[in-house]
Amino acid sequence: MTAKSLEETRNTALFAWYADQKRDLPWRGEADPYCILVSEVMLQQTQAARVVPFYERFITAFPAAGDLASAELQDVLDAWSGLGYNSRALRLREAARIVQRDGWPTTPETLEELPGVGPYTAAAIASFAFGAQVPAIDTNLRRVLSRWHGESLQGTALTVAAGTALGEPASDWNQAMMDLGATRCTPKTPQCGICPVQDWCAGPAAYVPPSAQGRFEGSSRQLRGAIVRALVRSPSRLEDIAQQTGFPVVEVEAALSDLSSEGLILAGSAGAYRIAD
Numbered sequence: 390m391t392a393k394s395l396e397e398t399r400n401t402a403l404f405a406w407y408a409d410q411k412r413d414l415p416w417r418g419e420a421d422p423y424c425i426l427v428s429e430v431m432l433q434q435t436q437a438a439r440v441v442p443f444y445e446r447f448i449t450a451f452p453a454a455g456d457l458a459s460a461e462l463q464d465v466l467d468a469w470s471g472l473g474y475n476s477r478a479l480r481l482r483e484a485a486r487i488v489q490r491d492g493w494p495t496t497p498e499t500l501e502e503l504p505g506v507g508p509y510t511a512a513a514i515a516s517f518a519f520g521a522q523v524p525a526i527d528t529n530l531r532r533v534l535s536r537w538h539g540e541s542l543q544g545t546a547l548t549v550a551a552g553t554a555l556g557e558p559a560s561d562w563n564q565a566m567m568d569l570g571a572t573r574c575t576p577k578t579p580q581c582g583i584c585p586v587q588d589w590c591a592g593p594a595a596y597v598p599p600s601a602q603g604r605f606e607g608s609s610r611q612l613r614g615a616i617v618r619a620l621v622r623s624p625s626r627l628e629d630i631a632q633q634t635g636f637p638v639v640e641v642e643a644a645l646s647d648l649s650s651e652g653l654i655l656a657g658s659a660g661a662y663r664i665a666d
Protein backbone atom coordinates (compact mmCIF):
# COMPACT_ATOMS: atom_id res chain seq x y z
CA MET A 390 0.00 0.00 0.00
CA THR A 391 1.44 3.44 -0.89
CA ALA A 392 1.67 6.21 1.70
CA LYS A 393 -1.09 8.09 -0.07
CA SER A 394 -3.49 5.20 -0.19
CA LEU A 395 -2.83 4.48 3.48
CA GLU A 396 -3.91 8.03 4.37
CA GLU A 397 -6.94 7.82 2.13
CA THR A 398 -8.02 4.46 3.50
CA ARG A 399 -7.61 5.60 7.08
CA ASN A 400 -9.52 8.81 6.41
CA THR A 401 -12.35 6.87 4.77
CA ALA A 402 -12.69 4.85 8.00
CA LEU A 403 -12.38 7.99 10.10
CA PHE A 404 -15.04 9.90 8.14
CA ALA A 405 -17.46 6.94 8.21
CA TRP A 406 -17.07 6.67 11.99
CA TYR A 407 -17.48 10.42 12.42
CA ALA A 408 -20.65 10.50 10.32
CA ASP A 409 -22.13 7.83 12.58
CA GLN A 410 -20.71 8.70 16.00
CA LYS A 411 -20.03 12.44 16.07
CA ARG A 412 -20.73 14.21 19.32
CA ASP A 413 -23.83 16.37 19.49
CA LEU A 414 -22.42 19.77 20.38
CA PRO A 415 -24.21 23.12 19.86
CA TRP A 416 -21.36 24.57 17.79
CA ARG A 417 -21.04 21.47 15.63
CA GLY A 418 -21.58 22.25 11.97
CA GLU A 419 -21.65 25.95 12.79
CA ALA A 420 -20.37 28.15 9.95
CA ASP A 421 -20.72 31.53 11.68
CA PRO A 422 -17.14 32.58 12.51
CA TYR A 423 -18.34 34.43 15.62
CA CYS A 424 -19.96 31.32 17.13
CA ILE A 425 -16.89 29.27 16.22
CA LEU A 426 -14.60 31.84 17.82
CA VAL A 427 -16.64 31.84 21.05
CA SER A 428 -16.68 28.04 21.24
CA GLU A 429 -12.99 27.66 20.46
CA VAL A 430 -11.93 30.28 23.01
CA MET A 431 -14.09 28.57 25.64
CA LEU A 432 -12.62 25.19 24.70
CA GLN A 433 -9.04 26.40 25.08
CA GLN A 434 -8.85 25.33 28.72
CA THR A 435 -12.12 23.51 29.32
CA GLN A 436 -13.61 20.20 28.20
CA ALA A 437 -16.44 20.26 25.66
CA ALA A 438 -19.15 18.82 27.92
CA ARG A 439 -18.50 21.52 30.50
CA VAL A 440 -18.40 24.29 27.90
CA VAL A 441 -21.88 23.53 26.47
CA PRO A 442 -24.07 25.41 29.04
CA PHE A 443 -21.64 28.34 29.14
CA TYR A 444 -21.59 28.55 25.35
CA GLU A 445 -25.39 28.53 25.15
CA ARG A 446 -25.70 31.19 27.84
CA PHE A 447 -23.05 33.39 26.22
CA ILE A 448 -24.48 33.14 22.70
CA THR A 449 -27.95 33.90 24.04
CA ALA A 450 -26.59 37.01 25.78
CA PHE A 451 -24.44 38.11 22.81
CA PRO A 452 -25.77 36.49 19.62
CA ALA A 453 -23.43 38.33 17.23
CA ALA A 454 -20.01 39.97 17.25
CA GLY A 455 -21.64 43.41 17.29
CA ASP A 456 -23.53 42.57 20.49
CA LEU A 457 -20.35 41.51 22.23
CA ALA A 458 -18.36 44.44 20.86
CA SER A 459 -20.73 46.97 22.42
CA ALA A 460 -21.28 45.12 25.71
CA GLU A 461 -20.11 46.31 29.13
CA LEU A 462 -17.29 44.17 30.50
CA GLN A 463 -19.38 43.64 33.62
CA ASP A 464 -22.08 41.92 31.55
CA VAL A 465 -19.53 39.92 29.55
CA LEU A 466 -17.90 38.59 32.72
CA ASP A 467 -21.31 37.86 34.20
CA ALA A 468 -22.13 35.66 31.20
CA TRP A 469 -18.65 34.08 31.37
CA SER A 470 -18.81 33.55 35.13
CA GLY A 471 -17.92 30.03 36.27
CA LEU A 472 -15.85 29.14 33.23
CA GLY A 473 -12.60 30.56 34.64
CA TYR A 474 -9.64 32.25 32.98
CA ASN A 475 -11.65 35.48 32.74
CA SER A 476 -9.02 37.28 30.69
CA ARG A 477 -10.24 35.11 27.79
CA ALA A 478 -13.57 36.95 27.92
CA LEU A 479 -11.83 40.32 27.80
CA ARG A 480 -9.77 39.29 24.76
CA LEU A 481 -12.87 37.88 23.11
CA ARG A 482 -14.59 41.26 23.39
CA GLU A 483 -11.46 42.93 21.96
CA ALA A 484 -11.55 40.52 19.04
CA ALA A 485 -15.26 41.22 18.48
CA ARG A 486 -14.53 44.96 18.41
CA ILE A 487 -11.84 44.51 15.78
CA VAL A 488 -14.11 42.31 13.66
CA GLN A 489 -16.96 44.78 14.03
CA ARG A 490 -14.68 47.59 12.81
CA ASP A 491 -12.66 45.81 10.11
CA GLY A 492 -14.67 42.73 9.11
CA TRP A 493 -13.60 39.11 9.51
CA PRO A 494 -10.11 38.00 8.56
CA THR A 495 -10.46 34.76 6.61
CA THR A 496 -7.02 33.11 6.54
CA PRO A 497 -5.20 31.39 9.42
CA GLU A 498 -2.44 34.01 9.27
CA THR A 499 -4.78 37.01 9.51
CA LEU A 500 -7.10 35.35 12.05
CA GLU A 501 -4.07 34.88 14.29
CA GLU A 502 -3.78 38.65 14.57
CA LEU A 503 -7.01 38.77 16.62
CA PRO A 504 -6.50 38.97 20.41
CA GLY A 505 -6.61 35.56 22.09
CA VAL A 506 -6.43 33.65 18.79
CA GLY A 507 -3.44 31.33 18.46
CA PRO A 508 -2.45 29.08 15.54
CA TYR A 509 -4.85 26.28 16.52
CA THR A 510 -7.91 28.52 16.96
CA ALA A 511 -7.08 30.42 13.77
CA ALA A 512 -6.86 27.17 11.78
CA ALA A 513 -10.10 25.90 13.32
CA ILE A 514 -12.03 29.07 12.40
CA ALA A 515 -10.46 29.21 8.92
CA SER A 516 -11.44 25.61 8.18
CA PHE A 517 -14.93 25.62 9.77
CA ALA A 518 -16.09 29.06 8.63
CA PHE A 519 -14.06 29.85 5.53
CA GLY A 520 -13.33 26.44 4.02
CA ALA A 521 -9.53 26.63 4.38
CA GLN A 522 -7.89 23.25 3.79
CA VAL A 523 -5.67 23.36 6.91
CA PRO A 524 -5.22 21.07 9.92
CA ALA A 525 -5.99 22.50 13.37
CA ILE A 526 -3.03 21.32 15.41
CA ASP A 527 -3.41 21.13 19.18
CA THR A 528 -2.33 18.69 21.90
CA ASN A 529 -5.23 16.43 20.98
CA LEU A 530 -4.13 16.11 17.36
CA ARG A 531 -0.50 15.74 18.39
CA ARG A 532 -1.40 12.80 20.62
CA VAL A 533 -3.39 10.97 17.94
CA LEU A 534 -0.84 11.58 15.18
CA SER A 535 2.03 10.51 17.46
CA ARG A 536 0.23 7.25 18.10
CA TRP A 537 -0.47 6.69 14.42
CA HIS A 538 3.22 7.20 13.65
CA GLY A 539 4.62 5.38 16.69
CA GLU A 540 6.81 8.32 17.69
CA SER A 541 6.36 11.50 19.71
CA LEU A 542 5.83 14.21 17.09
CA GLN A 543 6.47 17.89 17.55
CA GLY A 544 7.65 20.96 15.65
CA THR A 545 8.17 20.53 11.93
CA ALA A 546 7.64 16.75 12.08
CA LEU A 547 4.19 17.33 13.59
CA THR A 548 3.29 19.98 11.00
CA VAL A 549 4.34 17.69 8.16
CA ALA A 550 2.49 14.69 9.62
CA ALA A 551 -0.69 16.75 10.06
CA GLY A 552 -0.49 18.09 6.49
CA THR A 553 0.02 14.57 5.10
CA ALA A 554 -2.78 13.02 7.17
CA LEU A 555 -5.28 15.82 6.49
CA GLY A 556 -8.47 14.65 4.80
CA GLU A 557 -10.90 16.67 2.73
CA PRO A 558 -12.81 18.72 3.68
CA ALA A 559 -10.56 19.89 6.50
CA SER A 560 -13.60 21.11 8.45
CA ASP A 561 -14.89 17.54 8.82
CA TRP A 562 -11.44 16.04 9.29
CA ASN A 563 -10.53 18.46 12.07
CA GLN A 564 -13.79 17.77 13.89
CA ALA A 565 -13.47 14.01 13.37
CA MET A 566 -9.97 14.10 14.85
CA MET A 567 -11.23 16.15 17.81
CA ASP A 568 -13.92 13.55 18.47
CA LEU A 569 -11.51 10.66 18.01
CA GLY A 570 -9.12 12.21 20.54
CA ALA A 571 -11.92 13.00 22.99
CA THR A 572 -13.82 9.71 22.86
CA ARG A 573 -11.44 6.97 21.63
CA CYS A 574 -7.80 8.06 21.64
CA THR A 575 -7.92 9.64 25.11
CA PRO A 576 -4.64 10.50 26.90
CA LYS A 577 -4.73 7.84 29.62
CA THR A 578 -7.15 5.12 28.51
CA PRO A 579 -7.24 4.86 24.71
CA GLN A 580 -9.96 2.47 23.54
CA CYS A 581 -8.07 0.82 20.72
CA GLY A 582 -10.46 -2.15 20.62
CA ILE A 583 -13.31 0.05 19.38
CA CYS A 584 -11.24 2.59 17.47
CA PRO A 585 -12.15 3.05 13.78
CA VAL A 586 -8.52 3.52 12.67
CA GLN A 587 -6.85 0.79 14.69
CA ASP A 588 -5.70 -0.99 11.52
CA TRP A 589 -3.58 2.01 10.54
CA CYS A 590 -2.14 2.94 13.93
CA ALA A 591 1.10 2.00 15.68
CA GLY A 592 -0.65 1.94 19.07
CA PRO A 593 -0.75 4.17 22.15
CA ALA A 594 2.80 3.71 23.49
CA ALA A 595 4.31 6.69 21.64
CA TYR A 596 2.40 9.23 23.68
CA VAL A 597 3.07 9.76 27.40
CA PRO A 598 0.35 11.88 29.07
CA PRO A 599 1.65 14.92 30.98
CA SER A 600 1.29 14.89 34.76
CA ALA A 601 -2.00 16.17 36.16
CA GLN A 602 -2.67 19.91 36.60
CA GLY A 603 -2.00 21.38 40.03
CA ARG A 604 -4.74 21.60 42.62
CA PHE A 605 -7.49 24.16 41.96
CA GLU A 606 -8.53 24.52 45.61
CA GLY A 607 -6.57 27.39 47.18
CA SER A 608 -4.87 28.27 43.88
CA SER A 609 -4.40 31.76 42.46
CA ARG A 610 -6.75 30.70 39.65
CA GLN A 611 -9.49 30.04 42.20
CA LEU A 612 -8.81 33.38 43.87
CA ARG A 613 -8.89 35.32 40.58
CA GLY A 614 -12.23 33.73 39.67
CA ALA A 615 -13.65 34.51 43.12
CA ILE A 616 -12.54 38.16 42.86
CA VAL A 617 -14.15 38.61 39.46
CA ARG A 618 -17.39 37.03 40.68
CA ALA A 619 -17.41 39.33 43.71
CA LEU A 620 -16.82 42.43 41.58
CA VAL A 621 -19.45 41.44 39.03
CA ARG A 622 -21.90 41.57 41.96
CA SER A 623 -20.68 44.98 43.18
CA PRO A 624 -17.53 47.13 43.53
CA SER A 625 -15.62 46.22 46.70
CA ARG A 626 -12.61 47.23 48.75
CA LEU A 627 -9.56 45.04 49.30
CA GLU A 628 -10.51 44.01 52.83
CA ASP A 629 -14.08 43.16 51.82
CA ILE A 630 -12.87 41.04 48.91
CA ALA A 631 -10.49 39.18 51.23
CA GLN A 632 -13.36 38.50 53.59
CA GLN A 633 -15.70 37.35 50.79
CA THR A 634 -13.15 35.08 49.15
CA GLY A 635 -11.56 33.76 52.35
CA PHE A 636 -8.04 34.41 51.02
CA PRO A 637 -5.33 36.35 52.92
CA VAL A 638 -5.22 40.10 52.20
CA VAL A 639 -1.69 39.91 50.82
CA GLU A 640 -2.71 37.29 48.23
CA VAL A 641 -5.85 39.22 47.29
CA GLU A 642 -3.77 42.37 46.85
CA ALA A 643 -1.38 40.58 44.48
CA ALA A 644 -4.26 39.10 42.48
CA LEU A 645 -5.96 42.51 42.26
CA SER A 646 -2.74 43.98 40.94
CA ASP A 647 -2.50 41.26 38.24
CA LEU A 648 -6.15 41.64 37.24
CA SER A 649 -5.69 45.44 37.03
CA SER A 650 -2.64 45.18 34.79
CA GLU A 651 -4.53 42.76 32.51
CA GLY A 652 -7.31 45.34 32.13
CA LEU A 653 -10.02 43.25 33.77
CA ILE A 654 -10.61 45.48 36.79
CA LEU A 655 -10.06 49.10 37.85
CA ALA A 656 -9.24 50.69 41.19
CA GLY A 657 -12.13 53.12 41.55
CA SER A 658 -12.98 55.90 43.96
CA ALA A 659 -12.55 55.46 47.72
CA GLY A 660 -10.32 52.42 47.21
CA ALA A 661 -13.08 50.24 45.79
CA TYR A 662 -12.24 47.94 42.89
CA ARG A 663 -14.67 47.37 40.06
CA ILE A 664 -14.91 45.58 36.72
CA ALA A 665 -13.33 47.63 33.91
CA ASP A 666 -15.53 49.29 31.29
Ligand code: SF4
Nearest residue numbers: 574581584587590593
Ligand atom coordinates in the same frame (compact mmCIF):
# COMPACT_ATOMS: atom_id res chain seq x y z
S1 SF4 B 1 -5.86 2.55 17.79
FE1 SF4 B 1 -5.65 3.27 19.91
S2 SF4 B 1 -3.82 4.54 19.90
FE2 SF4 B 1 -4.46 4.28 17.75
S3 SF4 B 1 -5.75 6.06 17.29
FE3 SF4 B 1 -7.09 4.39 17.96
S4 SF4 B 1 -7.35 4.70 20.17
FE4 SF4 B 1 -5.56 5.90 19.53
